[in-house]
Amino acid sequence: MRIGICAPSTPFTREDAARVTALAFSTYPAAELVFHDQCFAEAGHFAGPDHERCAAFVDMANDSNLDAIWFVRGGYGACRIAQDAVAALRSAAGDKIYMGYSDAGNLLGALYRAKIGRVCHGPMPADIRRADGESAIIRALDWMLHASPQALEQHVQAGTKHAAFNLMTLAMMVGTPLMPDLKGHVLMVEEVSEYLYGYDRAFFHVTSHLQSAGLAGLRLGRVSDVLENDRPFGEGTEEIARRWCVKTGIAYLGRADIGHDADNKIVPFGLATSSAAT
Amino acid sequence: MRIGICAPSTPFTREDAARVTALAFSTYPAAELVFHDQCFAEAGHFAGPDHERCAAFVDMANDSNLDAIWFVRGGYGACRIAQDAVAALRSAAGDKIYMGYSDAGNLLGALYRAKIGRVCHGPMPADIRRADGESAIIRALDWMLHASPQALEQHVQAGTKHAAFNLMTLAMMVGTPLMPDLKGHVLMVEEVSEYLYGYDRAFFHVTSHLQSAGLAGLRLGRVSDVLENDRPFGEGTEEIARRWCVKTGIAYLGRADIGHDADNKIVPFGLATSSAAT
Numbered sequence: 001m002r003i004g005i006c007a008p009s010t011p012f013t014r015e016d017a018a019r020v021t022a023l024a025f026s027t028y029p030a031a032e033l034v035f036h037d038q039c040f041a042e043a044g045h046f047a048g049p050d051h052e053r054c055a056a057f058v059d060m061a062n063d064s065n066l067d068a069i070w071f072v073r074g075g076y077g078a079c080r081i082a083q084d085a086v087a088a089l090r091s092a093a094g095d096k097i098y099m100g101y102s103d104a105g106n107l108l109g110a111l112y113r114a115k116i117g118r119v120c121h122g123p124m125p126a127d128i129r130r131a132d133g134e135s136a137i138i139r140a141l142d143w144m145l146h147a148s149p150q151a152l153e154q155h156v157q158a159g160t161k162h163a164a165f166n167l168m169t170l171a172m173m174v175g176t177p178l179m180p181d182l183k184g185h186v187l188m189v190e191e192v193s194e195y196l197y198g199y200d201r202a203f204f205h206v207t208s209h210l211q212s213a214g215l216a217g218l219r220l221g222r223v224s225d226v227l228e229n230d231r232p233f234g235e236g237t238e239e240i241a242r243r244w245c246v247k248t249g250i251a252y253l254g255r256a257d258i259g260h261d262a263d264n265k266i267v268p269f270g271l272a273t274s275s276a277a278t
Numbered sequence: 279m280r281i282g283i284c285a286p287s288t289p290f291t292r293e294d295a296a297r298v299t300a301l302a303f304s305t306y307p308a309a310e311l312v313f314h315d316q317c318f319a320e321a322g323h324f325a326g327p328d329h330e331r332c333a334a335f336v337d338m339a340n341d342s343n344l345d346a347i348w349f350v351r352g353g354y355g356a357c358r359i360a361q362d363a364v365a366a367l368r369s370a371a372g373d374k375i376y377m378g379y380s381d382a383g384n385l386l387g388a389l390y391r392a393k394i395g396r397v398c399h400g401p402m403p404a405d406i407r408r409a410d411g412e413s414a415i416i417r418a419l420d421w422m423l424h425a426s427p428q429a430l431e432q433h434v435q436a437g438t439k440h441a442a443f444n445l446m447t448l449a450m451m452v453g454t455p456l457m458p459d460l461k462g463h464v465l466m467v468e469e470v471s472e473y474l475y476g477y478d479r480a481f482f483h484v485t486s487h488l489q490s491a492g493l494a495g496l497r498l499g500r501v502s503d504v505l506e507n508d509r510p511f512g513e514g515t516e517e518i519a520r521r522w523c524v525k526t527g528i529a530y531l532g533r534a535d536i537g538h539d540a541d542n543k544i545v546p547f548g549l550a551t552s553s554a555a556t
Contacts, residue, residue: 043512044509044510044511044512044513045474045475045507045509045510045511045512046512075475076475076476076478076479077475079479079482080478080482171450171483172449172479172480172482172483174453175452175453175483175486175487176482176483176486176487177486196323197323197353197354197355198354200354200358201354201357201450202450204357204358204450204454205449205450205453205454208453208454208455209453209454229323231322231323232322232323233322233323234321234322234323234324235322
């Protein structure tokens, strides 16, 4: 399996790319990782200007010699190219797996909206930098190469529909041309590095937008590295999620095993054709 | 003129309320400031629980012995009560001025959407805490009592329509039941305490939502206390605003004299009946 890696948001380093390549070679020798040079480009905040990030993704997605596209890292930037990028895809793009999370959710959403490929919320090469990050990389490869049920988020069941996003990324996608139809889906959200008031506000926005979307329900992933405000918010992260779900008539289904950490499990978008290992 | 003051978001202090009252008494003795006790309530992040903040606003707005409602402070919380609050208003609420900015924009938006009262983006009592904050308080009173053309944002012209919001507050309002119709309006936005990537992302979201809203154009207020990221973004705040306007076909009209500071000028929502002093 040949896996193309590009950076729709922020840049990676050649040193970390080499570590990921070595890990893949030692654990899944059948996986050939192809890092696009654009992963190492820099233009201010971004891994190259919009047109360069867009072109790298489009070239790889349209390359029939690649079987998967792996987004190298989040950060910020995919929303600036996702609509143009998806509009430029051809038939070869439809046969691929696409994997990432966090800011890459903008591309997951736009691809899923366009019904292109097998879109998966899951670890990225940049997770190599986390404590125990190797396990995240191995899980992603395990899913891409072997569709291993151990890699799946535990609530994914064959015959049910799912989608997963970073909450703030989703808040900035709802109502835009990137947003897919999530009717009948279990929506999983996770968050990182926000104040609780910002998290609550994002829930206001997302649940306002999705209260009539026909969701099957919402599951809350991990909410990590919460920023400390000058006073306590007065509610915990799950209470907040549950309250907004009650207020907007969305079924709150409990927790999800996703987050900005090495334990982040795989959530394939849409109708699951296999179930998580129990 | 009797001005009712309540706290739809976060609490104020009796000491600062006394300072504002003394300043009003010495500069505009015709203004009687009525601080609702709810301004000093505390419940976690908020100035009392949702029902208490909502009731204080509704009681004051429906009180025919008050001529204006002045939101004491922003912070976060008005989005949680604005829809219910506006739905509970009766005819006495329609004769009033409503003034505030920042998080209070949720109520300005919901009131303007419901065509209730004379909605104004302008200073709040909490501005007393700023350097030269007295000038902001005096400007707000000058507008409420005398409709002084010196208090108006300089681009406000009779016969044209305006609205003004904090950018992030607006980003979380678009597409929700709080959002007013801004067709034909000059929209002014300002921002504070965001990373440039967050500011850029909010512009993506807001311009995506409003590109078909028929805006007369957008003006950029001050963008202050920008948070420092681990690397430069690569563009300035006005370049970012201009680029998103170009991309979405919204006319970029230049700067606006509003912001999270003591110089924040008044922007009455809707069709202006008078022009700013030149």
